[in-house]
Amino acid sequence: MAATANSARVFLAVDPPQEWEESLTILGAYGSLAAAQYAVRQHRTRPPYVLETWRTTQVQEWVGDELRTTWTYSPHAGWKTEG
Incomplete structure (x- = not known):
């Protein structure tokens, strides 16, 4: 289903899988990009x-x-945008 003007908008802080046995871990859900980025840096x-x-x-x-x-x-490269 396509997103509409009334669709919820959320910013998820996640730890993506980085090794073959890992799965995605959601660290938190936030209402703004700034809050989510702050939480990631704190995490x-x-x-x-x-x-x-x-x-x-x-x-x-x-x-x-x-x-x-x-x-x-990435701690070495900072923030990179995709998509």
């Missing part, structure tokens, strides 16, 4: 993410059941 200061600097974390913008944009955060 990155907790173990095991402090020790695993190679891992990336994402913020996904969903409108209804459509994934609109993904922002990927």
Whole structure:
């Protein structure tokens, strides 16, 4: 079903699968991009993410059941926009 003007808009902070045995983990749902990005940066200061600097974390913008944009955060490269 396509998103409409009345569809819910949410920003999900997620830890995407980065190894073959992992699955996507939702870290939180937020009403704004700024809040979600802040939460991702705060999450990155907790173990095991402090020790695993190679891992990336994402913020996904969903409108209804459509994934609109993904922002990927890497401690070394900062934020990168996809989609």
